[in-house]
Amino acid sequence: MVVSSSERRFVISLGCPDQTGIVARVSGFLAEFGGWIVEAGHHTDTTTGWFFTRLEVRADSLPFGVDELRNRFAGVAADLSDRAEWRIWDTDERRRVVVLVSKEAHCLHDLLGRVGSGELDVELCAVIGNHPELGPITEAHGIPFHHVPFSKDPEAKADAFEQVRVLAEKHDPHAIVLARFMQVLPPELCERWAGKAINIHHSFLPSFAGARPYHQAYERGVKLIGATCHYVTAELDAGPIIEQGVIRVDHTDDVSDMVRKGRDIEKMVLARGLRAHVEDRVLVHGKRTVVF
Amino acid sequence: MVVSSSERRFVISLGCPDQTGIVARVSGFLAEFGGWIVEAGHHTDTTTGWFFTRLEVRADSLPFGVDELRNRFAGVAADLSDRAEWRIWDTDERRRVVVLVSKEAHCLHDLLGRVGSGELDVELCAVIGNHPELGPITEAHGIPFHHVPFSKDPEAKADAFEQVRVLAEKHDPHAIVLARFMQVLPPELCERWAGKAINIHHSFLPSFAGARPYHQAYERGVKLIGATCHYVTAELDAGPIIEQGVIRVDHTDDVSDMVRKGRDIEKMVLARGLRAHVEDRVLVHGKRTVVF
Amino acid sequence: MVVSSSERRFVISLGCPDQTGIVARVSGFLAEFGGWIVEAGHHTDTTTGWFFTRLEVRADSLPFGVDELRNRFAGVAADLSDRAEWRIWDTDERRRVVVLVSKEAHCLHDLLGRVGSGELDVELCAVIGNHPELGPITEAHGIPFHHVPFSKDPEAKADAFEQVRVLAEKHDPHAIVLARFMQVLPPELCERWAGKAINIHHSFLPSFAGARPYHQAYERGVKLIGATCHYVTAELDAGPIIEQGVIRVDHTDDVSDMVRKGRDIEKMVLARGLRAHVEDRVLVHGKRTVVF
Amino acid sequence: MVVSSSERRFVISLGCPDQTGIVARVSGFLAEFGGWIVEAGHHTDTTTGWFFTRLEVRADSLPFGVDELRNRFAGVAADLSDRAEWRIWDTDERRRVVVLVSKEAHCLHDLLGRVGSGELDVELCAVIGNHPELGPITEAHGIPFHHVPFSKDPEAKADAFEQVRVLAEKHDPHAIVLARFMQVLPPELCERWAGKAINIHHSFLPSFAGARPYHQAYERGVKLIGATCHYVTAELDAGPIIEQGVIRVDHTDDVSDMVRKGRDIEKMVLARGLRAHVEDRVLVHGKRTVVF
Known part of the structure; x- marks a missing residue:
């Protein structure tokens, strides 16, 4: 509601x-x-x-x-x-949300649409991207966009994460959403943002953690693919699960079809998980969650 | 649980x-x-x-x-x-259940299996059929079976319903389950068994009430078919809904395929609805139910 | 694909x-x-x-x-x-699509996102709204928006539909999508756009045709709500069905919750139906469709 | 069909x-x-x-x-x-099926019901159990039951598997169904029955392979549980997948609730997978299947 x-x-x-x-x-x-x-x-x-x-x-x-x-x-x-x-x-204290993105647009488009239409009643404070591509659409919705380039050099990467941290924390956010961010948060940031940083992983965890889950799913020949919204912890893709969803695939679906079908589930699972979080419906206990 | x-x-x-x-x-x-x-x-x-x-x-x-x-x-x-x-x-007072059947076996098989394996913890007191076919399997599970033939003659039909009533009420049942019974209960029995008589209708109500719902669904070209578990009321297929489910169909499914696929949903929806009823989870208010 | x-x-x-x-x-x-x-x-x-x-x-x-x-x-x-x-x-001949909207934003947001991210490979030629609200977001995506006000006066309404017709047909579109347009097309336009005009209805048809389907669903106390993508015909909400979907609701969902949950299904069902149409996967035969 | x-x-x-x-x-x-x-x-x-x-x-x-x-x-x-x-x-050559069971009744009950009602048109030649409990219900359906006790002693176990092999192969079966058999087939039997031995695993593979998958699922706090029907290969729970299904769970479901809800999915997934197999709809290629 x-x-x-x-x-x-x-x-x-x-x-x-x-x-x-x-x-x-x-x-x-x-x-x-x-x-x-x-x-x-x-x-x-x-x-x-x-x-x-x-x-x-x-x-x-x-x-x-x-x-x-x-x-x-x-x-x-x-x-x-x-x-x-x-x-x-x-509830008069409106929830503040910061979104981290890379190049994949679908989750961001979906969140912008939900916020723009009033369906998700939060203050979307800023979007931070490690690539500039999603800037224009973000700004078209009247939301500030920050481009923080990431490199593979460890020191430069640490600097970039520090920039992201400062940009995000400026808004004292209730939620930091990794909307297909594609960068692994350093352990100290996971710790610092515990219970606030929310990731959408494009598989039905614990299957296919890590990189290229749709490729892994295709190789294994599964008949359903899924997505998982979970809190970020230092152990990759192992944080407490808030929401999951699946969609059927069959032999006619190659990896690109799985990617396309999976997007619909990613968007929906992330939106549901984020809504539960900002409405304070999620209580974490160990590795499990209670979602009222 | x-x-x-x-x-x-x-x-x-x-x-x-x-x-x-x-x-x-x-x-x-x-x-x-x-x-x-x-x-x-x-x-x-x-x-x-x-x-x-x-x-x-x-x-x-x-x-x-x-x-x-x-x-x-x-x-x-x-x-x-x-x-x-x-x-x-x-809960020490075990729930007593009477099942009414016709010739269609799948819902009865499913209930017998659930009760027999201890999954559904009720006392299945009796099965009453307007055809004799399902007697042997019922009795193989150690449950009494009564055959009450029905004819189209109104007076004979009224007599048959009276027999069914007496046979059922002998057990003072908490639930009288119409497991694809295929006979419309007379209004006075609907009244008498209000909140106890549970029907499984083989469509996603309110679509396709009445006879031959899979044929209706096929004619309309729907892409999902369903089943509805509801309390029986005098208005046909219009009682308060306890549970519903659906399954996908496509153009390759003719009516007989829909019948087959639909059976799986009927069984599952009936079992869920009956479980909710016997665990006293269903509160009826007007035409709507609260299912805790 | x-x-x-x-x-x-x-x-x-x-x-x-x-x-x-x-x-x-x-x-x-x-x-x-x-x-x-x-x-x-x-x-x-x-x-x-x-x-x-x-x-x-x-x-x-x-x-x-x-x-x-x-x-x-x-x-x-x-x-x-x-x-x-x-x-x-x-397939070198790119599909041209015109979208008709009212004030409800979610289906349009979703289509803009899918086209903008390249997921749905069509030429979105124009969006026509009977209200001006959705103009800015449309134009932010670089798509022309036309506002055609509708009144209840029959003559003015006929004029408005004529304007819509001219604006849409200028693009010789393969699909005219009624993305929650909220206006009933006149019979001659249904005829003219037969097999091209695609509607998303916010119920699991044939249940709850016509106005305020979520209110109807709430009154009836159903346990699943749905959406239906179908070709527009002169008979309201009775055209050949391309795609349908459902989502669970329960007693805790009031009408506004149903509206919100239903949006996710509307978006997804419309996107799937439109994709099937523009990839020429839908063959209509009487009231039924074959969707390859 | x-x-x-x-x-x-x-x-x-x-x-x-x-x-x-x-x-x-x-x-x-x-x-x-x-x-x-x-x-x-x-x-x-x-x-x-x-x-x-x-x-x-x-x-x-x-x-x-x-x-x-x-x-x-x-x-x-x-x-x-x-x-x-x-x-x-x-298709005049009716498919012969042998079923291996342990004590868990639900999959066997379901198969007996489907065969008994004519829905699954196969010849159920025999049921072999490593425990005697499921004998009576099998025989009530007119199907021969063989009890082959298994012990943990490796030699005795090898003897038991040899008995199972002889009993099964006497019928020259098209399918040997491990309906919650709870014994790991020796590699030489996996090899011998390649493409014929079908298992139902009570998790959404590749998650939770091996023992006690519902306990694993509970520990991980997943929001959906599943079942997988696959061909048996020497590598445990890693054979080509024929069919999968899932069902939602939430924090109110403890392990015993998961076991109960999971049974419905196991039954349905096994029945669908077996149907596809006996109708010769499954073509295996490496670790993947094409299911027409």
């Missing part, structure tokens, strides 16, 4: 060790102040004994603002467990 | 007008007695202002049995609204 | 009454001149006794050009039947 | 190096004798330059029987290439 500003909400996300009474404690706290829960998800991972919840509350149903809600909820969370992890998003 | 008896649970389903504090009230009631919520779903239909919830509680976490839980929950529900509708299922 | 000019091909499409030896006659004709068949599809509709074939031949494998091929093939076709219908497309 | 004996057909499959005129040569040969082609598929693998075709001809349209057709077609094939590989199946 697209949250419009007229339907301002506070979105509470919480993870903590499971125990009796968490739902009652949290919902009781909200009810005490007349909080109107619009959407609620609960989940217990029985293998790890971890409890997850996400609640959307109408902002105008509470007698205080988001800061006071955070203050008060901190007490609730502390009561539940000193290992509790929680955050509260005020 | 298949609920085994060693994991006895009480499953609370509730629908009532939406208001602030319902989640808190219900979860608070459970927390008061140490009730351990294993699974929880909440939903508000904003067009009708109706709230729905379904909670699974570990039976051994409560200090009382299901009768006392029902007694006490009646008070909670009455507090919330005099229009509240609720029920509590003790 | 995107046919690049370096892989020039002649694409032969033929429909005629079925009889023994058609494949041999057509392939024998090509073999006689060294014609290298790159892709071949054959189909017989057994209900109507009609045979369909589509052959892609490498242009450089034949000793003559497309005009001579047409001359010679006319003889082959005439031998087979005086009811034979055939056409030959020279 | 299920080929009934009243629609007797000869099915020609051919693979050979690609060259101009193959389609003309083969279809010309058939046309010469009045052969009525009911279904035809052609494909060229451009990476290997190999051509594949499969033709269904009405048996009663030819003036000779299958032996004479084989004699004459041998000449056609030899003319095309001395590397040509071909076979002709007379």
